[in-house]
Amino acid sequence: MHMARSEGGDGMNETKQMKSIRDIPRDDYFVRGHGACPGCGVAIAVKNIARMLGPNTTVYVPASCLVVFSALYPTCAWKVPYFYTAFENTGAVIAGIKAAYKRRGKDTVVVGMAGDGGTFDIGLQALSGAADRNDDVIYVCLDNEAYMNTGIQRSGATPFGAWTTTSPIGKKIQGKREFKKDLDAIVAAHGIPYMATLSIAHFNDFVRKVQRAKEVKGFRFLHVLTPCVPGWRSEAAKSVTIAKLAVETGMWTLYEVDQGEEKLTYKPKTMVPVKEYLQLQGRFRHMSEEDITTLQNWVCKKWKEHFYEEIPVPPCELEKGKKDLIVDEDPLHGV
Amino acid sequence: MYEIRFHGRGGQGAVMAAQALAEAAVLEGYYAQAFPYFGAERRGAPVRAFARIDETKISLKSQIYEPDILVILDESLLEIEPVAEGLKSEGSAVINSEKKPEEIDLGVEVQCAAVDATTVALETIKAPIVNTSILGAFAKIQDFVPLESILNAIMNRFGEKLGHQAGVMNTSAAKLAYDRAVVGRTRGTRELVRKKEWLPPWNEIPPGTALAPVNVGGVDIGPGSAWQNFTGTWRTSSPRYIKEKCIRCLRCWFSCPEGCIERQDDDYEKWDYRYCKGCGICAEVCPVQAIEMVRGVMEW
Numbered sequence: 001m002h003m004a005r006s007e008g009g010d011g012m013n014e015t016k017q018m019k020s021i022r023d024i025p026r027d028d029y030f031v032r033g034h035g036a037c038p039g040c041g042v043a044i045a046v047k048n049i050a051r052m053l054g055p056n057t058t059v060y061v062p063a064s065c066l067v068v069f070s071a072l073y074p075t076c077a078w079k080v081p082y083f084y085t086a087f088e089n090t091g092a093v094i095a096g097i098k099a100a101y102k103r104r105g106k107d108t109v110v111v112g113m114a115g116d117g118g119t120f121d122i123g124l125q126a127l128s129g130a131a132d133r134n135d136d137v138i139y140v141c142l143d144n145e146a147y148m149n150t151g152i153q154r155s156g157a158t159p160f161g162a163w164t165t166t167s168p169i170g171k172k173i174q175g176k177r178e179f180k181k182d183l184d185a186i187v188a189a190h191g192i193p194y195m196a197t198l199s200i201a202h203f204n205d206f207v208r209k210v211q212r213a214k215e216v217k218g219f220r221f222l223h224v225l226t227p228c229v230p231g232w233r234s235e236a237a238k239s240v241t242i243a244k245l246a247v248e249t250g251m252w253t254l255y256e257v258d259q260g261e262e263k264l265t266y267k268p269k270t271m272v273p274v275k276e277y278l279q280l281q282g283r284f285r286h287m288s289e290e291d292i293t294t295l296q297n298w299v300c301k302k303w304k305e306h307f308y309e310e311i312p313v314p315p316c317e318l319e320k321g322k323k324d325l326i327v328d329e330d331p332l333h334g335v
Numbered sequence: 336m337y338e339i340r341f342h343g344r345g346g347q348g349a350v351m352a353a354q355a356l357a358e359a360a361v362l363e364g365y366y367a368q369a370f371p372y373f374g375a376e377r378r379g380a381p382v383r384a385f386a387r388i389d390e391t392k393i394s395l396k397s398q399i400y401e402p403d404i405l406v407i408l409d410e411s412l413l414e415i416e417p418v419a420e421g422l423k424s425e426g427s428a429v430i431n432s433e434k435k436p437e438e439i440d441l442g443v444e445v446q447c448a449a450v451d452a453t454t455v456a457l458e459t460i461k462a463p464i465v466n467t468s469i470l471g472a473f474a475k476i477q478d479f480v481p482l483e484s485i486l487n488a489i490m491n492r493f494g495e496k497l498g499h500q501a502g503v504m505n506t507s508a509a510k511l512a513y514d515r516a517v518v519g520r521t522r523g524t525r526e527l528v529r530k531k532e533w534l535p536p537w538n539e540i541p542p543g544t545a546l547a548p549v550n551v552g553g554v555d556i557g558p559g560s561a562w563q564n565f566t567g568t569w570r571t572s573s574p575r576y577i578k579e580k581c582i583r584c585l586r587c588w589f590s591c592p593e594g595c596i597e598r599q600d601d602d603y604e605k606w607d608y609r610y611c612k613g614c615g616i617c618a619e620v621c622p623v624q625a626i627e628m629v630r631g632v633m634e635w
Binding site for chain 2: 033068073081
């Protein structure tokens with residue numbers, strides 16, 4: 001028994017600190033041949049997190065795209081132990097797995113990877129429970145801003161104005177009327193040891209935060225913005241560009257709460273008008289000037305909260321003629 | 336009864352094509368049905384759609400196993416699926432291909448209309464969505480649904496859903512494809528490929544979902560076994576790596592959703608084209624244009 005223990009734990013502690021993209025190990029634990037759409041943001045995030053967490057990891061995924069494209073029974077893209085049950089219990093299951101490993105004397109990184117539906121809406125109570133108990137696990141929220149797996153339904157993470165099949169474009173109401181739920185604030189309010197927001201376009205920041213999550217003990221929460229090609233009605237090649245613009249426009253803020261201390265990790269040089277982010281995505285194509293101003297005002301307010309910097313007039317003007325939208329409105333992904 | 340089976344990839348519009356065809360048949364006074372079949376895979380994965388056309392009410396609801404007409408929206412499917420399986424010997428085929436019918440090996444020798452629908456679609460609707468172009472070619476191979484009805488159905492269906500302009504663009508795509516389609520006879524020497532699958536009887540299925548990595552009858556199952564899915568067949572364009580320009584920033588390696596970019600010991604990159612889905616992110620994130628996307632399924 002004591003032999004197994006020395007096999008499990010020691011190797012991990014010796015791995016060096018990862019600070020930049022260069023330090024990510026070459027070995028893949030989420031292998032090629034998975035069935036994600038071309039240009040999938042979730043696949044980018046998951047693949048790199050798996051590389052960084054290494055072989056001594058156990059993964060849990062609730063109902064989501066990730067389950068479907070990474071593990072179609074009996075094939076599986078994960079090379080590490082992988083488990084899957086129902087939608088709402090990510091927090092509870094990863095806590096249970098960790099407890100079982102502890103009982104067996106194994107020091108394993110347990111990570112739960114849920115989508116925004118499984119985190120913002122359906123899995124919120126289990127997440128809150130695990131955060132409250134401060135279970136020693138990593139919770140990754142792969143936020144693609146709607147229930148993409150079931151065919152693009154609105155979730156608590158869907159931004160204002162976005163088209164989904166359940167927030168359609170009518171004559172009176174166009175797209176979602178509510179703003180994105182501030183889940184990070186809710187999670188941080190639990191007083192957990194580490195919480196961070198990540199973007200797949202800010203590589204070194206991504207690496208540093210996953211590294212920090214790996215070394216901290218207790219409940220850790222990583223929130224990744226993962227562009228979705230069919231759901232956002234965007235071009236496959238633009239996934240990383242869009243994630244970058246989300247940060248530059250202030251739609252997504254990169255920060256972390258480490259041991260109760262809030263710290264911004266990246267500040268854009270100047271605020272890019274939100275319209276530039278919207279025009280790359282078909283889900284926002286219908287938006288009226290009025291709605292864009294409303295969203296811009298919300299972004300400005302958020303910007304002020306994070307950066308303590310007042311943006312007086314919403315910078316809404318943008319040079320016309322850029323046509324990056326695609327012609328595709330079929331809810332079945334155009335199949 | 337005419338039975339038509341569509342083979343395409345997620346995103347090419349096979350479902351819309353089947354629906355538009357059924358609508359065209361209804362405009363001609365027939366009874367018709369259309370429905371798709373696809374698995375849990377995503378955009379780019381092989382999909383099938385079906386249409387049945389008859390002079391009386393249709394009570395049959397099954398998938399189509401012995402089609403009269405085969406519509407193939409993507410030629411590369413011939414390499415990975417038994418596309419022509421069950422096609423009647425007096426049947427016919429419509430295929431999206433740059434080649435002439437005589438150069439196409441379908442596995443069955445049948446009457447065939449071939450058209451380079453991808454080029455037609457790129458010229459007319461500025462996107463590689465080939466469903467309407469292929470319907471134009473379809474009008475050339477049979478006589479029960481003429482081109483006019485197909486054009487009307489496209490106008491109704493696309494105009495209503497995507498706006499008048501989209502309807503006009505799609506009907507012009509169908510017209511152009513009708514003009515360009517070449518009719519001939521295919522070759523039939525190909526052995527229909529059948530994917531090796533693990534299909535256990537009930538008493539051989541392991542309890543629960545706990546699977547250890549094992550090999551059953553030549554098929555890997557369990558952890559890491561996804562390597563057997565060569566998703567590279569999904570792509571329509573391929574990344575070309577210009578090593579001389581590469582500054583080894585590793586952005587492409589980080590950003591590749593497939594992980595098909597291999598980081599070498601010296602930090603230069605190598606592509607595993609067996610899995611590349613051709614999304615183009617690597618070319619987009621490259622700061623020095625050391626990667627360019629080239630149309631077609633290619634390797635370097």
